[in-house]
């Protein structure tokens with residue numbers, strides 16, 4: 211039995227899918243997003259998770275796309291109930307997850323599912339994504355988490371089916387520590403599912419400068435179509451080829467190879483720091499002589 215799962219085996223009398231359904235019926239599943247409570251993707255994800263447990267939807271009251279992993283620490287969060295187990299929060303996706311996992315829900319959820327984001331979250335873009343950050347927050351709090359995004363113009367019901375398949379697998383198998391799954395569904399009917407690594411964005415676009423009616427300049431970020439390095443095995447490559455991309459993301463951001471390589475930086479900088487601090491302090495600035 212993997213970490214994070216109840217120490218009970220599912221009954222063997224049912225077919226596998228129904229087994230999972232029966233086993234997790236009472237477990238809480240938190241569904242959130244960064245597109246806000248009114249986004250069609252949120253409803254589709256909640257519907258898709260419904261057979262797997264007791265779904266609670268707690269999501270930002272307004273769109274929070276590209277808010278990253280922001281937490282609200284300087285004002286109160288006020289969940290507004292709009293129907294049974296459905297709440298809008300005046301905060302970010304990470305706020306919603308933090309709030310729910312640490313006490314707002316009647317019990318700890320067994321899964322955090324974020325999405326279905328309107329638009330893909332591929333490669334380097336995961337660092338900006340509120341959807342992926344919600345899954346990061348769940349992961350940091352020890353709850354298995356998935357982020358699901360759909361390429362513009364894709365079918366949310368299809369993405370929901372993909373999300374359910376992945377979620378069922380996660381509920382049965384668990385996830386490695388500090389690891390979440392970032393799922394991207396292509397715009398057309400998927401040709402299959404591929405496990406991938408993150409691709410890399412090419413920052414070719416420029417900041418768009420415009421003038422307002424009074425002639426003052428202002429700027430738009432994110433102008434121009436995104437471009438990607440065409441690398442094998444990446445999430446971008448898979449989605450481009452019409453496959454669902456599932457990328458396991460690890461939240462230990464340490465570059466362990468760099469850490470090993472930079473061993474001598476450590477001793478060199480350490481020696482420099484010691485030499486600097488053993489030098490006599492520079493004499494205090496002389497006070498200006500008073501006149502008269």
Ligand code: MN
Nearest residue numbers: 244245275327
């Ligand atoms: Mn979004």
